[in-house]
Amino acid sequence: MTTLPIILVVDDERQSQEALRRVLADEFRVLTASTAEEAEGLLEQEMVHAILCDQRMPGVQGVDFLKTVRDRWPDPVRMIISGYSEAEDIIAGVNEAGIYQYITKPWEPDELVQTLHGALRLYDLQRESAQASLDLKVPQAALQKSIARKTGTLKRQHHFDGIIHAAASPLAGVIEMARKVSSFDISVLITGESGTGKELLARAIHYNSPRGNKPFVVENCGALPDQLLESELFGCKKGAFTGAYEDRIGLFEQASGGTIFLDEIGETSPAFQVKLLRVLQEGEIRPLGARLTRKVDVRVIAATNRNLEEEVRGGHFRRDLFYRLAAFPIHIPPLRERPMDVPLLAERLLGDTAKGFGRPSLCFTAEALDQLRAYDWPGNVRELQNEIQRMVALADHGMLGPDLLSPRLKARVCPAGRALADGEAPGSLREQVEALEARLLAESLSRHRWNITRVAEETGLSRVGLRAKLRRYGLEREG
The missing domain is CATH 3.40.50.2300 (Response regulator)
Structure with a gap:
């Protein structure tokens, strides 16, 4: 995420x-x-x-x-x-x-x-600039202490043992693979649907690697046009393009000695793929507008929700770049393929949410957990988190029961906690229509990474109308 x-x-x-x-x-x-x-x-x-x-x-x-x-x-x-x-x-x-x-x-x-x-x-x-205070007057000792404390905190937060999963979960094998590759300085390609935790796994690989004391830098490659993405990653000189008002250090340089995480790598254009391939092959970058290249020492972890092998066969992604990135491929299975993880994730997310909302001592009823486990979670962990935040906000007492579930879960899951099969009627015509609408909105939110403007354009709704539907179906994003 x-x-x-x-x-x-x-x-x-x-x-x-x-x-x-x-x-x-x-x-x-x-x-x-x-x-x-x-x-x-x-x-x-x-x-x-x-x-x-x-x-x-x-x-x-x-x-x-x-x-x-x-x-x-x-x-x-x-x-x-x-x-x-x-x-x-x-x-x-x-x-x-x-x-x-x-x-x-x-x-x-x-x-x-x-x-x-x-x-x-x-x-x-x-x-x-490696400065830790607004006026650049913080003593060096305080700066070093702050960096050490930050690094220690990050390593504790992003250890492999902190990735929640059941013993029999398919995720256990994935984590073991990631643990082994973390010690070796090779590129990793993480694939999986949106919301499965690709960035979380990438951080664990970095902070448990020999580069763990160096920077971990993130860039969403699908969020920017080519020129801006090139400027973000490789840097630029003042005046290199309209809007380049000053020299900029690229993320590859900022990540020197550490790791750069290139999320949504499958969204990049063929033209940009050529430039990225050269960086990976030569280990050097050239900022936009600069004449000279600069050496970089960075480990690359990339991620995508696309099937890049199919993209390569279709001519949409460069074969040579794919093999550079996928020296060690790892696939994270979606939440619907590991229902045994849902109760453990739900309990952890409930604890975090209740603490953040100032509502301690909350717990699920057994029936609520059964229904959470039975749902197929098209939005994966991100959707589960939103559902739990909604339940906490609606709770009048310490027990979270199935009555607090959002309409899309109630419509998709039978009273006994069994997921409805495709084509099986969840209730009245109105309930079926609402269930379909909620599902389509959830999938669009996941696809566009909660960009409300893009979701509104795709669904043909106004922003006001879209927000009203998100509130109705419990799809609002909290925190």
Whole structure:
């Protein structure tokens, strides 16, 4: 699953938290905390990219909290969001806590999203320049400590033993193969449907390899046109093309000594495939607009939900590039082929979701788990996660029963927990139509990686109409 940038919202008002979550959830993974102590706990566990902190909170001022963050976690870009705009607060925030932006309430959604994108660009620049603080004044010892702590956290989070599966699951053999290849510096091609966890497996391979202390860099090759993708991966010189306002270091260089993960490699054009092949063959890149090449030392892990061998036979993917990428192919089976994993995944996702939503002590009934296991999950783990988030949001007590399941699951699964066969009627005509519509929307969301604009275009719906249907069928994306 592709990793979204993580934004931490620190505000003692739940209404403010939820308002920010609704605005940001399409493009970011949003964590929320009501107190400084709760926020520090999340910073210990998660790799946060940016922090939006309220200035006036019980017990501690936002600026004071962000000063602590600056000392202990210098990487996240720090921002204050407040209904108050006293000059003293602003000056203190900029000078003492390294505040990137002071945002006043009421804020405009579009402007806030643009500000966060600017903050993420700054976060990337800090990584490129190997500096961990906003004003470049963090002592070297603190920087080294931060890097060591970050690396340790990532290795613990992305160990092979942390990939949830049952003992008899087909995934067990996949993980064993990945564990063996992680020690050898060869290219890996991971195939599987969207939402099966290809990036999760790629991270485990990297962090358990000899390159584990070096960068792990991700690029979605299907999200950009050729010129921008070439600039992202290989870098560019100022003026190389319209919009190239400065020299840019490419991701291959940023990943020096480490691993680059090329997701959706099957979406690249034949022209770009030629350029990528040369990089893999020669071990060197040439930034757009540059005359000289640069050597790179990077391990490549690629992933796709396409059948690349069929693409090669059809002339849509270069045969020589395929063999360069697929030195060691690994296929992740979809969730419908490993139903024994569903209860274990559901329990883990429930624990994470309940903690994030501030609703501990929740558990599934046996009947609910049976019905979750019986469903075929066309959206795989991502769809399962969304279903559990919906159940947690709707729960009135500690037990999550089958009554909380979304309409598409109720329509597709019989009362006894048996999946309906193709052509078998799930109920009334209306229920059948709703079940089909929900399934098609889920598949479109998965196919377009939750890009609402593309899903609306494909389905012929307006964005407003699409969102209404997503709410109706429990397909809204949370966090």
